[in-house]
Amino acid sequence: MYLNRLTLIGFTGGDAETKTISNGSTFTAFSVATQRSWKNSEGAWESRTKWHRCVSFGKLADFAATLKKGAHVQVEGELRGREYEKEGVKHKVFECRLESILKLDRAERRGADESDGPES
16 A cells, blocks of 8 residues: 655645646645754754745635735645756656645634635
């Protein structure tokens, strides 16, 4: 058995961006920040923030396009790596190809109806 499943809970780093690729299809991308905190050997708190690139396609991309900077979200999907070349330099990136997005912002959820629940 194999499993490639990523669940992130964090805050978006900027407004989601919708882009068109060479074959004419569109996708929406945004970043999610997660943070880990711990006490160091001297007893002082330290923290580290990690940024995760997330991409979505289809109807989920339309929903993702509504996300604004600072939105509290839970996202789930598959971790994928891809390579591309820019200005003669090869790059490798890892991103979460989303299967669901859930807005966790309390103010938005209070006024949301059931159709705004977990998007798939």
